[in-house]
Amino acid sequence: xxxxxxxxxxxxxxxxxxxxxxxxxxxxxxxxxxxxxxxxxxxxxxxxxxxxxxxxxxxxxxxxxxxxxxxxxxxxxxxxxxxxxxxxxxxxxxxxxxxxxxxxxxxxxxxxxxxxxxxxxxxxxxxxxxxxxxxxxxxxxxxxxxxxxxxxxxxxxxxxxxxxxxxxxxxxxxxxxxxxxxxxxxxxxxxxxxxxxxxxxxxxxxxxxxxxxxxxxxxxxxxxxxxxxxxxxxxxxxxxxxxxxxxxxxxxxxxxxxxxxxxxxxxxxxxxxxxxxxxxxxxxxxxxxxxxxxxxxxxxxxxxxxxxxxxxxxxxxxxxxxxxxxxxxxxxxxxxxxxxxxxxxxxxxxxxxxxxxxxxxxxxxxxxxxxxxxxxxxxxxxxxxxxxxxxxxxxxxxxxxxxxxxxxxxxxxxxxxxxxxxxxxxxxxxxxxxxxxxxxxxxxxxxxxxxxxxxxxxxxxxxxxxxxxxxxxxxxxxxxxxxxx
Numbered sequence: 357x358x359x360x361x362x363x364x365x366x367x368x369x370x371x372x373x374x375x376x377x378x379x380x381x382x383x384x385x386x387x388x389x390x391x392x393x394x395x396x397x398x399x400x401x402x403x404x405x406x407x408x409x410x411x412x413x414x415x416x417x418x419x420x421x422x423x424x425x426x427x428x429x430x431x432x433x434x435x436x437x438x439x440x441x442x443x444x445x446x447x448x449x450x451x452x453x454x455x456x457x458x459x460x461x462x463x464x465x466x467x468x469x470x471x472x473x474x475x476x477x478x479x480x481x482x483x484x485x486x487x488x489x490x491x492x493x494x495x496x497x498x499x500x501x502x503x504x505x506x507x508x509x510x511x512x513x514x515x516x517x518x519x520x521x522x523x524x525x526x527x528x529x530x531x532x533x534x535x536x537x538x539x540x541x542x543x544x545x546x547x548x549x550x551x552x553x554x555x556x557x558x559x560x561x562x563x564x565x566x567x568x569x570x571x572x573x574x575x576x577x578x579x580x581x582x583x584x585x586x587x588x589x590x591x592x593x594x595x596x597x598x599x600x601x602x603x604x605x606x607x608x609x610x611x612x613x614x615x616x617x618x619x620x621x622x623x624x625x626x627x628x629x630x631x632x633x634x635x636x637x638x639x640x641x642x643x644x645x646x647x648x649x650x651x652x653x654x655x656x657x658x659x660x661x662x663x664x665x666x667x668x669x670x671x672x673x674x675x676x677x678x679x680x681x682x683x684x685x686x687x688x689x690x691x692x693x694x695x696x697x698x699x700x701x702x703x704x705x706x707x708x709x710x711x712x713x714x715x716x717x718x719x720x721x722x723x724x725x726x727x728x729x730x731x732x733x734x735x736x737x738x739x740x741x742x743x744x745x746x747x748x749x750x751x752x753x754x755x756x757x758x759x760x761x762x763x764x765x766x767x768x769x770x771x772x773x774x775x776x777x778x779x780x781x782x783x784x785x786x787x788x789x790x791x792x793x794x795x796x797x798x799x800x801x802x803x804x805x806x807x808x809x810x811x812x813x814x815x816x817x818x819x820x821x822x823x824x825x826x827x828x829x830x831x832x833x834x835x836x837x838x839x840x841x
Contacts, residue, residue, distance in 0.1 A: 358403055363402075376431065382428060386515050388414040391513065394510060396812065413511070414513050417531045426454040426466075428452065428468075429451065432444070435544055437607075438606065438642055439642065448482060463565070464534070470482070470527060483517070486528040488620075489529065493509040493511075493804075494784050495616075495619045495784055496617075497509055499600065501811060505616060512528055514528050514796070535566065536613055540607040540608070541608035543659060581675055587613065588614045589679050589682035593687040597690035600624055601632060601634040602622055620635070621634050622634060624722075624784055628725075629719075630716060631646055632644060657676055693775075694779055695729070696729070696730060718744060726779040728740065732772070777815055780814035786828075788824060
């Protein structure tokens with residue numbers, strides 16, 4: 357393990373030049389202090405976990421100090437926001453500090469969010485507030501623990517710097533990690549500004565750095581696009597399977613690596629609601645839970661348009677056509693495992709759709725239902741779960757079909773272990789995050805740290821943590837989350 361001053365930088369994106377990013381120094385925040393840090397994320401950089409509690413740690417990730425080898429850059433990109441093209445977005449409050457090269461041969465972007473104004477701040481202050489920084493930290497690490505591809509979060513640094521949103525709040529900085537922060541919107545920017553040479557330079561960089569195996573194919577760009585389609589199909593399948601709602605699926609928030617990032621008004625489903633909208637600014641429900649699949653397809657088509665200088669329209673259309681079948685295959689496999697099945701049958705989809713209709717009508721807790729289904733023998737489990745349903749006759753009919761389907765499975769004694777391995781006991785519910793935020797805003801960071809620890813082991817029952825595995829109180833089901841941060 358290393359100390360902070362022993363990190364090795366290899367700033368590959370910065371070397372692309374000023375057409376792709378602008379040199380900007382972070383603007384420090386006042387009286388920086390550690391709110392929470394992820395030991396698992398620190399290990400990705402070969403960092404000794406105790407480094408988080410050294411004074412220099414807070415200074416580095418609050419803009420007060422900088423490695424000599426770091427090259428902070430604000431990236432430029434564009435994107436479709438709520439279906440409308442915005443020609444110039446970019447890192448309005450974030451900076452790519454540099455890329456760390458680890459002993460394992462991996463590159464990790466160090467991206468500091470809330471670092472102050474950049475050329476793309478669009479009149480805003482370039483700051484992030486404590487509440488949004490905590491939410492993104494918890495979400496990044498919680499999704500990773502669930503097996504959902506995500507950017508990682510190293511730490512949150514709090515401060516005394518005032519910022520004004522709907523009310524006065526305090527600024528914070530979040531340090532997040534990802535192998536790349538290149539988005540669909542990067543390709544859109546150079547396509548719509550008609551800069552084919554720069555688009556090619558970006559494409560060659562992405563291929564060499566992130567899809568080197570595609571360079572061996574007859575059509576490297578097409579092979580890369582196919583991988584992007586495949587990765588995003590798997591990502592969205594996992595979002596849907598675990599009830600995760602992103603909230604702002606603009607193309608500038610979509611990673612070319614198929615990972616979750618740019619967390620804003622996200623939420624996990626509490627009561628099952630296929631039409632749930634987690635962003636109270638999304639008045640038309642464009643990014644509702646049920647729309648995430650078609651929106652991902654739409655976003656991939658927007659990326660395809662930006663890649664037309666390198667790939668034929670026919671080949672792009674054919675590759676894009678793989679998204680829905682791939683998504684459906686991944687999703688079906690995940691949901692079969694959540695139900696305790698190890699084999700596939702043609703009627704499994706209908707069985708699941710019948711269950712969702714019953715859950716929707718009875719406001720049944722989404723993730724707890726699947727966890728409880730695997731707690732004990734199936735007959736006993738469905739008998740207990742029926743009390744959660746309004747139409748018990750309809751649930752009994754479903755349970756009869758489910759038990760019959762289960763009886764056609766190969767004999768196995770490890771059903772509970774299998775189901776608990778894929779059905780989390782703990783998920784990042786909005787009310788849990790809000791309680792941690794309220795305490796942190798009063799200067800008490802212990803609840804944020806405790807919640808983080810619980811969420812790093814979502815499938816494992818943890819002694820004394822029963823309160824984190826309960827259905828939310830009524831006030832906790834209807835929290836309004838906006839893009840304001």
